[in-house]
Amino acid sequence: MIVDSALYRDGVRIPLSCDKADLHEVRAATTGPHDFVWVGMHEPSGDELEQVAAAFSLHPLAVEDALHAHQRPKLERYDDGIFLVLKTLWYVDEEDAVETGEINVFVGRDFVISVRHGEGTALDTTRLQLEAREGVLGHGPSAVVYAIVDHVVDTYEEVATQLEIDVDEVEASVFSPQRTQDSRRIYILKRELAEVRRAVNPLREPMKRFATGSVPAVSQEAAPFFRDVADHLVRVSESVETLDSLLSTAFDAHLARISVEQNEDMRKISAWVAIAAVGTLVAGIYGMNFVHMPELHWRFGYGYALALMIVASVVLYRMFKKSGWL
Amino acid sequence: MIVDSALYRDGVRIPLSCDKADLHEVRAATTGPHDFVWVGMHEPSGDELEQVAAAFSLHPLAVEDALHAHQRPKLERYDDGIFLVLKTLWYVDEEDAVETGEINVFVGRDFVISVRHGEGTALDTTRLQLEAREGVLGHGPSAVVYAIVDHVVDTYEEVATQLEIDVDEVEASVFSPQRTQDSRRIYILKRELAEVRRAVNPLREPMKRFATGSVPAVSQEAAPFFRDVADHLVRVSESVETLDSLLSTAFDAHLARISVEQNEDMRKISAWVAIAAVGTLVAGIYGMNFVHMPELHWRFGYGYALALMIVASVVLYRMFKKSGWL
Amino acid sequence: MIVDSALYRDGVRIPLSCDKADLHEVRAATTGPHDFVWVGMHEPSGDELEQVAAAFSLHPLAVEDALHAHQRPKLERYDDGIFLVLKTLWYVDEEDAVETGEINVFVGRDFVISVRHGEGTALDTTRLQLEAREGVLGHGPSAVVYAIVDHVVDTYEEVATQLEIDVDEVEASVFSPQRTQDSRRIYILKRELAEVRRAVNPLREPMKRFATGSVPAVSQEAAPFFRDVADHLVRVSESVETLDSLLSTAFDAHLARISVEQNEDMRKISAWVAIAAVGTLVAGIYGMNFVHMPELHWRFGYGYALALMIVASVVLYRMFKKSGWL
Amino acid sequence: MIVDSALYRDGVRIPLSCDKADLHEVRAATTGPHDFVWVGMHEPSGDELEQVAAAFSLHPLAVEDALHAHQRPKLERYDDGIFLVLKTLWYVDEEDAVETGEINVFVGRDFVISVRHGEGTALDTTRLQLEAREGVLGHGPSAVVYAIVDHVVDTYEEVATQLEIDVDEVEASVFSPQRTQDSRRIYILKRELAEVRRAVNPLREPMKRFATGSVPAVSQEAAPFFRDVADHLVRVSESVETLDSLLSTAFDAHLARISVEQNEDMRKISAWVAIAAVGTLVAGIYGMNFVHMPELHWRFGYGYALALMIVASVVLYRMFKKSGWL
């Protein structure tokens, strides 16, 4: 689906005289040296993509990538243009899960085509914000690429922040006084972190190339801005590594805790067994059949025996309580 | 065994006037500047390979490698040709196992010789598909190398997908409510992943060389296509690493689970022991031989004692049930 | 807040004729070729920062970074100046915690602007010490950068020393004869170490660039001094890695200890159960109803039975004591 | 001990007119431009080595290394010659152990001196095979170096194969239905793998230098052959890493197994305890002294009680059997 297509001249959106889906016409309208077209698509069909490819002479390999999605993040040069693949990430609160989508961007001298797959990281707001800043948009396609990348990396930071909260919760759970089953949660979080890592890390290299101004289609003066994005990306990446290693440690602590709990249970059980055993022993003693057992003939012998059991139990109970076994 | 040999001119298969096994004749038929021969062999004998080597002046070390198979994936330059070793992988459903074979490819200015070992990744379909695309095949030996490599890497992706399914199953098993023995399965999966890694990782370097167009026998314009293959290879490689580390975490979770189960068993056992102990204690008390024990003379003393045992047991049972021990 | 701003000429502070907050005036006062201004700010508002940026023509991206803080340590070149981000660390004794702040430094040919966030690592003493050493301050902005970086890295070393003490305490606790719960403490220390690592490691690269004299705004002759700082940084970094791996080993030892303790508890419990069981067995024997049981008719049969129980218990107790079970 | 010394001219062994131990004479016999001497020694004394060093002007540091052995594998250039240190490995079946020796090779324009330490990897067969291939030996000292290195790396592959078999055995043992103690075996295998790694890995760099033809004393045309050896070396090295990581996983599985066995034992024990407890409870009940207990007066009350015990035990036994506890 073509979400929007527009012609920009000196940072200002020029009303189109043709249908926004008639891309040949749209492109033909780029008459000035700094004019450019930005076409935004969302999960286009093969046909739609074919038309775009024809109108802007896109490289067939890149078009195929954009159609099927599920690529690694990458930056490729084709003749006079570039092709950029970004993974989008968003956090679904209800499931504590990270979902992934994809944005493919084709950039040429006079056009930007963004192809979005999946729910997250819509670009309409990005376009609106950009259109509101004439000065920035006047830098041409570079500005659009920067705006998209900046927006995507911002969502990475949000996801990382969510995952930090999740890790904090796990941490609180592991060290809480309650008994908790955290291994499943830790496993799932580690899987989510692996997901983020797969989106973030392969993007570092392309961002570095943007940041050093070594990508031809991106203007040299945009370099500091991409450097800023690259910095954010590194921060997300380091944050993910730190979270992952914290989770490993938390898991070990969880294991240690299970052992400690087992020990406590065993001691508690043993204490009660001991208390019962003392009662049984006393009962056994007065169940012996000796002819000469004075207590058996006492008036309150039976009461005495019961009292003996209770006293012994209470004494034991207090001893165990004191030593921390109960 | 020589599976097939054919002469191609401008992307079209030229009928041979000689026997397809008479390789000297076949090669002699390459008269045009863009003619080339593609010989496909499957587990050839030493003699067969000798004949090919003689007809195309292959380097003896490469021929020896192709005969014995069991090489690491590699790309080597010999004078004016290259020698490429690829591992083939296929997944045997019945055994959840990954099997490995090998393809050796000799490439010269006017010939491609592919030598296949093992069952998997047959190349006849590859040849047919290629013959159907005249434009592609017209690029000469490079096109054949690309087609073979692309096919092999595609099978890697299939294997990786199968292993992802296996890991998902292990994950489901580890966290299922049933008690499961997963350590063996995890071990075997890790061994399979090591197998895949040994096929995939050493190939990354050669693919990069193809992708940057720095291999003389491969035409410059094929570079973007190899870049695509290299990308897929990296994706498989990263996928394998992620699976391996997920398996490690799953194994830890499995260990934690065993501990938790042990704890649960111990508590369950202890609860039952406690219930039995209470009955025994009551029986012991009324087995005492005191002269003055009023209950002993009650009409329904015996029934009362049994009732006491049962009531105590039920009360304990409920307490344990409530606290989660039973 | 502008903490202080001053004009230095040949290493000497020149009294200002204008208000120290009127930065345009302050800058205008730099008439000599080696004059420079050092403005120190603490958590400035956006407005304050805007004024500084206007007075010294700072790059908007750097200004934004300085306003929001929470950057990675980094060194960036903008046209004719540099922008340096440092994390500050301080150790809060009451909580055994490492807190982090940030210092941003803008350096130009004739000015240094330091923007500090968070409580730690105040720079007033640094300024005073520097003003006391005319010779050093005469080297211009480089001297100020060096003084700040040196001060920050010194605090890193203090923090590392504190953490070493903490690790020593954990180590003593893990191997103490008392039973201790160390996994939480180890977890938190590992988290603190991750915090330090995030401050220290990204700074190594910028320090190396200073140390090799490859940063334009920093004079060549300051290189050995920065080399010294870089050395300290590496030492802190290595110390952190060593502590982290020691903690991992300590954690494993802690786990081993829990297992050993469990074993000891189990043996102790079992020994007492055995002692009780022997008493019960003796009582059971003399509770049998055989017609012919000579002991039952003995004068001191009962006493003999009790003595038997006590002797058996003492013998068992001694055996267990000797074998180390009690 | 000087094992053999010979003069080769154009790949053919020339009978010596002097004693083979008179090395000055032997060397003096190299008159042609392609003549060279190969002296083979086995654990020479200091004196013997001194004589060789004098006859061939070897560098004193290299001579000292060759005398004491216990060096890391390395390749060093001295003026116009090279000095190569190789570790030899052999597998002692009786002890499942890997033993290590050493071969030092001095190479000059017109000589090769091989000094062997330890039992393994004798070089007489290597010499004989080489003398049988005139064409190869005609390439001069390079051919000898290649033959020695090729032979040594072949033995590495044999050792690696043996260790693979050992790992397979451990794997079978860990997952066998019998209870096994595998931790010691795994530990020893890991130590053997460390041994192999120490021989193999430092040799990779020298082999690469041979393979790229960047060692002056080795002829350029030998490069593809050394490339082949380098390939084998990498394969051994990767195989060792894979085995090592498989052993780690096997060890973890072994640990999991111990836990599972403990659990099984505990449940088995508990089941039997429960069966005994039921018998004791029944006996306790009929040991109570109530005046009115009808069963006590039954004709077959005693038999009935015994039957009750047996039935209860059998029922419990079946229940435990069914639930897998017994």
Add this chain to the structure above:
Amino acid sequence: MIVDSALYRDGVRIPLSCDKADLHEVRAATTGPHDFVWVGMHEPSGDELEQVAAAFSLHPLAVEDALHAHQRPKLERYDDGIFLVLKTLWYVDEEDAVETGEINVFVGRDFVISVRHGEGTALDTTRLQLEAREGVLGHGPSAVVYAIVDHVVDTYEEVATQLEIDVDEVEASVFSPQRTQDSRRIYILKRELAEVRRAVNPLREPMKRFATGSVPAVSQEAAPFFRDVADHLVRVSESVETLDSLLSTAFDAHLARISVEQNEDMRKISAWVAIAAVGTLVAGIYGMNFVHMPELHWRFGYGYALALMIVASVVLYRMFKKSGWL
């Protein structure tokens, strides 16, 4: 303290006409082009070091480093001289501990100043040995640097050998039939290894620079000698890594062993409990109050009951013995 200072000319010690502590005079005595002074100090005071610094114009940063010690091993160039920091290691047998000291070496065209901190690795013998070898000492300051470095690295090898012995002991202890507590010992050894690593690893880079002859103050012809030292250093470093990873495996084996022991204890305990339970059950049976229990009236019923208990116990004991539980 100035331990010794001497003037060397062409490898021979020249008697000084002035006090050896009057360093200005000593230096002034270096008249020949190859004359040089070697001053040896041990834990000098600030004053002493100031005098040396003044006499030889040492760089203040290096002097400060030499005064405070506790530096990382490093090699620094200052104008026309170098400054080398080495850690010294020695093994204290009584405590199985590795102690560390430091040697700082200043080298100029005509002087060497060695500053030693801590007990170990005294240099007097090094000086004596060097003075005995005129030829070597004739190479000037390089020879002294080599002698010191060689001596220091030799002590590293001794320490590594000691630690290998310790690891062998731990290994023997872990796998000995006795029950042992090895986790503390393993922890401490790992800490010692970290200590050695911190001394050895940072020195590898400087040694490589010496070995490639890229340090100006060290003569080119000394390079092979430093290459030898560098080799030893790498060997120590690899040995430390191997020991560390062996210790990790040994620790895991120790953990496995604790689990196995726990299992054995549990089975042993359970066996004895079963034996006692059988006796109690028999006693319970004959304690029942049935009117018709023939055994109770037997002449030797009591003896028969005791015999039953004993026989049952012996049978059970044998069964447990056979199955390995006792």
